[in-house]
Amino acid sequence: MSKIVTLNGNMAIAEAIRQINPDVVAAYPITPSTSIVETVAQYVADGLIDSEFVCPESEHSAMSVCIGAAAAGGRVTTATASQGLALMWEMLYIAAGLRLPIVAAIVNRALSAPINIHGDHSDTMGARDSGWIQIYSENAQEAYDNFIQAFRIAEHPDVRTPVMVTFDGFIISHSLETMKIEDDEAVKKFVGEYSPVYPLLDTDNPITVGPIDFTDFYFEHKVNQLEGIENAPKVIEEVGKEFGKRFGREYGFFEEYRMDDAEVAILLMSSAAGTAKETVDELRAQGKKVGLIKLRVFRPFPARKLAETLSRLKAVAVLDRATSPGAEGAPLFVETRSALFDYPERPKIINYVYGLGGRDITPEHFHQVYRKLEKIASTGKVDQYYGYLNLRE
């Protein structure tokens, strides 16, 4: 039986870990992800799960332990945030390059300097080219649901690629929310038994993992690696549908909110979608044709699907919770604008950066963006394609 409970995002992830009972959990605590690791350590101490819990001296070592354990043939998970993810950086690429289906819960938090503990997407955006699949969650329910699905996606024979499931620091990680936790057995059944490929502990079939490649084979191995993430969209879709059939909450690459006859829309990721939906409802009540697209899967980027949905609009604002210094806009904007390039009919598109270091975004700011979009839609002119929301300027 599923049950309605009140949990915050971190507790929801800890619940999922308890239900999945992975072979190894290796993590180093860092705000705001600490309570995931703390709770799992308690579960292990209380004998609720028999996972091997490893608490190494840094996140770099935590990911290294995950890599070793996954290469040995284990189902492995970890959790981190911000500087912790940054410290894992070189190991992230190795996990992806070795095609190890590690699942990580990343609680989005700003990167230093200046030091800050609140939510933005700088950390995972910094890891966007590490080869990991990235799934962003709006709330604790989605974080829990995505985390469970992540094992199925990562471990699929055609994918075999690590997955990070993210949600916004404090806003989701520490805010209580009424949500559904599914039955333990149902979750275990959905995730299924893990059968590793090329496990190092299979001494009857010895292998070498991670040998050096010079100019002769590095290129081939890297292209070989890409096959996993390129196969991921089909699997992400199937798993999202199956999850919907099993538990009643279906997932795709992005959620379209009141998009049916929309003329202008906002595209964003994660927790800000909740506030944006409120604003859309208010404007819809006034008869305005506005909508929202909440992107769930950033890597692999669903370029074609997204562009097809956006191409019929008059104007789109992409809201990024990270910057890309020196680039032609923030990460989500750059990807989205590029995805639209091949479409002869495409909307005017602008970019706002919001919420850095956990700065609030309120309905007032969404109203401001929709007003701007309506102006662009009616005039067909963009005076400035890049700006900031709720910044002292």
Added chain:
Amino acid sequence: MKKAKTLEELKNATWKELPIGTVNPDPANSLKNFTGTWRSGKKPIFKKDTCIHCLFCWVYCPDMAIIVKDGKVLGINYDYCKGCGICEVECPTKPKSIEMVKEEVTLS
């Protein structure tokens, strides 16, 4: 797609034929990798008359290229000797029982 299994198949594989995750399913293949081809300019010559079989050369050799049987040094395995010269440096006998000599290298 058939995946390469043996070292020979791996060497001729396209990116699609490589096993995932850089895995080499034909392990311990350094035996098949003749590092002796890396030698450039000098090679060790073993002189059994002065050798006291202390096995210093065997201990220090980074490539297990000193051939030893029943505690006795028999010679050098040139298939793997990279010509680093540690054996000559570490040899305690006077005169040295391993001497690095000039070697003509044929580039293949």
